[in-house]
Amino acid sequence: MIVEPKVKGFICTTAHPTGCEKNVERQIEYVKEKGAINGAKKVLVIGASTGYGLASRITAAFGMQAATIGVSFEKEASGKRTATPGYYNNRAFDKNAQENGLYARTINGDAFSKEVKDEVIALIKKDLGKVDMVIYSLAAPRRTTSDGVTYTSTLKTVGEAFTQKNWNLRDDTVNEATIPVADENEILSTVKVMGGEDWSDWIDALVLNDVIEDNAITVAYSYIGPKLTYPIYHEGTIGRAKAHVSKTAGEITDKYSDKGIKAFVSVNKALVTQASAAIPVVPLYLSVLYRIMKEKGIHEGCIEQMYRLYSDKVYNGSGIRTEDDGMLHVDDLEMRQDVQEEVMKVWEEINSDNLLSLADTKGYWLDFYNMFGFKLEGVDYTKDVAV
Numbered sequence: 001m002i003v004e005p006k007v008k009g010f011i012c013t014t015a016h017p018t019g020c021e022k023n024v025e026r027q028i029e030y031v032k033e034k035g036a037i038n039g040a041k042k043v044l045v046i047g048a049s050t051g052y053g054l055a056s057r058i059t060a061a062f063g064m065q066a067a068t069i070g071v072s073f074e075k076e077a078s079g080k081r082t083a084t085p086g087y088y089n090n091r092a093f094d095k096n097a098q099e100n101g102l103y104a105r106t107i108n109g110d111a112f113s114k115e116v117k118d119e120v121i122a123l124i125k126k127d128l129g130k131v132d133m134v135i136y137s138l139a140a141p142r143r144t145t146s147d148g149v150t151y152t153s154t155l156k157t158v159g160e161a162f163t164q165k166n167w168n169l170r171d172d173t174v175n176e177a178t179i180p181v182a183d184e185n186e187i188l189s190t191v192k193v194m195g196g197e198d199w200s201d202w203i204d205a206l207v208l209n210d211v212i213e214d215n216a217i218t219v220a221y222s223y224i225g226p227k228l229t230y231p232i233y234h235e236g237t238i239g240r241a242k243a244h245v246s247k248t249a250g251e252i253t254d255k256y257s258d259k260g261i262k263a264f265v266s267v268n269k270a271l272v273t274q275a276s277a278a279i280p281v282v283p284l285y286l287s288v289l290y291r292i293m294k295e296k297g298i299h300e301g302c303i304e305q306m307y308r309l310y311s312d313k314v315y316n317g318s319g320i321r322t323e324d325d326g327m328l329h330v331d332d333l334e335m336r337q338d339v340q341e342e343v344m345k346v347w348e349e350i351n352s353d354n355l356l357s358l359a360d361t362k363g364y365w366l367d368f369y370n371m372f373g374f375k376l377e378g379v380d381y382t383k384d385v386a387v
């Protein structure tokens, strides 16, 4: 069938198989061109199908020549509905890995569940013996814990409501969005979903079943960002969850110090992904940031970020480069003083009349469409494709 984008606000309900494949291949090419990383050899990526997790898996496989197991939660096509982009990405990744002689297995299921953990453990035992790196890159709206309780994450503030400029994606105007205050239950639920508990459960399960190497490393991803977005991100419900992820990193490292397993948090750059597009205020910040970083020639996407993380900060040949806060930072360029000063200046001035000239809305939308396999160069969108 002919697949066209169907965009509703911050989500696109269709995905293009060939476009998604192209997207994966483009990232593989980037890593191959940048060159080999002397890193991990057997890598488990949890949340491997899109965004930062996919870029991490591509970096591990095509940069480190690692065998990879990827876990994600994607839907296959049914009837006239296309599959989700992550489904096509996984398929393209597996195909390319195979063509390059790299071991790759992808498990589609709920990473929070015991069943999926057991399945992954059995697969590691059978095929790899042990893993030496675990990347935790889940971004999920809800989690059902082993006692059957389902928690839902919310993007709200903590303390008081927050009103800020917002780009209305439906009609390209700048309005104001008010983000309401979360109650205690919403904070707790967000921490349950996006905090470090499940990350820690994974490492416990891997250790218990003896499928993780001594001195293995595990990395989870976080975001801090500028003061401008603090109320909605860093100091909001999601920020509470991220603080819990940081605390969990320390706990994992302490708990398994006898085995030398070390857990790290990497603070990444704000980018358009399915997870970030859903946060109010953030798309406007992103499109302003994109314009400024592109003008300065320092803009990066997921693959550039992840290649730099693993080649420079983790496997650089001279030890893991954390900053004073104990975390890895590839948000350094986003947070550079000159970049943030310019963002703030633009932020003061931006309104519906000058939005298109002050913000890189085009770049935002291109990234958005690309995520779903649309508007990629070299893809004939008029051609029939099997979904």
Ligand code: NAI
Binding pocket: 046, 047, 048, 049, 050, 051, 052, 053, 071, 072, 073, 074, 086, 109, 110, 111, 112, 136, 137, 138, 139, 140, 141, 221, 222, 223, 267, 268, 269, 270, 271, 272, 273, 274, 275, 276
């Ligand atoms: P994403 O939405 O592109 O990827 C999420 C991944 O999680 C997908 O592979 C999806 O299939 C998987 N997933 C979701 N629920 C699952 C479940 N129940 N079981 C198995 N897999 C499941 O998100 P993105 O943006 O790449 O986020 C990954 C991490 O990076 C998150 O921790 C996020 O907070 C962090 N981060 C994101 C930034 C951004 O600007 N996008 C910036 C800094 C950090």
